[in-house]
Amino acid sequence: MAVTAAQVKELRDRTNAGMMDCKKALAETNGDMEAAVDWLRTKGLAAAAKKSGRTAAEGLVGVAVDGTKGAVIEVNSETDFVAKNETFQAFVKDVAELALNADGDIEAVKGMSYPGGGTVEEKLTSNIATIGENQSLRRTATVSVPQGAVVSYVHNAAAPGLGKIGVLVALESAADEATLTALGKQIAMHIAAANPLALTDADLDPEMIAREREIAKVKAMESGKPENIAEKMVEGSIKKFAKENALLSQVFVMDNKTPIADVVAAAGKEAGNEIKLTAFERFQLGEGIEKEESDFAAEVAAAAGA
Structure with a gap:
């Protein structure tokens, strides 16, 4: 099938691979985007896509915390101006404050009573008419602990509790609030930077692990190593992937050497009370949503001869 400029652009945005490599990958996989990503990775031409694509939508991520419970929500708009x-x-x-009682259900948020009258969805419709630009409630999540603290952090803050990346960290402990808040803030900043995919390796998506295993198998086979060595290479690759993408085994970005699990354990020991990191949420604005950039697509078309 013919490869379009828009496809080349999308694959290039997702993988940072060269333009011609992207075009070849799409040709080899009959335009299948996910297969093309995997093809590039087996050739060592692209890094793993950690989520569902590049960040492209505008709007804000909001966070709210009430004691031992926190909520994060994403509201999209057409432009950054809004x-x-x-x-x-x-x-x-x-x-974001209403979402504290929604248990992660965005439809429930839409139906909630909005301060001043009407529902959240009705207020959103009114805002669209007033501001003159489309907006949408995209997703929400909550975390909580029976005892301890939920700590929030917003990166690239536009206002208190509002920004481009919102993070919640749930710490279960009898330790004092000041200790938990300080620890939670550091871990939340790490999460914003390191973008873990799950709390532990056991929590990683099995389909994702299976996909990584297939990619590792192809690389091992192409290495020309004996079968027993190739199998060890595959297992080593999977262990490395899990370690790098599970929060508790990630290396703390603030010292570049200590696993997060050890950071939490050390803080608990110093506080005289065990601290458990039980959950986290990380929302990045526009994650997985694509926005058309026609000028760049035309540039790709000219360069790739599509």
Whole structure:
């Protein structure tokens, strides 16, 4: 099948591979985007895609914490200009607080009563008419602990509790609030930077692990090593992937040497109370949503001869 400029652009954005390599990968896989990503990776031409694509939507991520419970929500808009609008910011702040009682159900948030009258969805419709730009409630999540603290962090903050990346960290412990808040803030900043995919290796998506295993098998076979050595290479690759993508085994970005599990254990020992990191959430604005960039696509078309 013919490879389009838009396909080349999308694959290049997702993998950072060269333009011609992307075009070849798509040709080899009959335009299948996911297969093309894997093809590039087996050739060592692309890094693993950690989530579901590149970040492209505008709007804000909002976080709210009430004692031992926290909520994070993403509200999208068409342009970054709207994210700076005070009415839009107030709306995101309000719905983040309402989301504390939604248990991660975005439809439940839409049906909640909005301060001042009407439902959240009705207020959103009103904002769209007033601001003159489409907006949407995309997703929400909550974390909680029976005892301890939930700590939030916002990266690239546009206002308190609002920004481009929102993180929640759940710490279960009888330790004092100041200790948990300080630890939680450091871990949340790590999560914002390191983008873990799960809390532990056992929590990683089995389908993702299976896909990584297939990619590792192809690389091992192409290495020309004996079968027993190739099998060890595959297992080594999977263990490395799990270690690098599970939060508790990731190396703390602030010292580049200590696993997060050991950071938490050390903090608990110093506080005289065990601390358990039980959950986290990380929302990055527009994650997995694509926005058309026609000028760049035309540039790709000219260069790739598509």
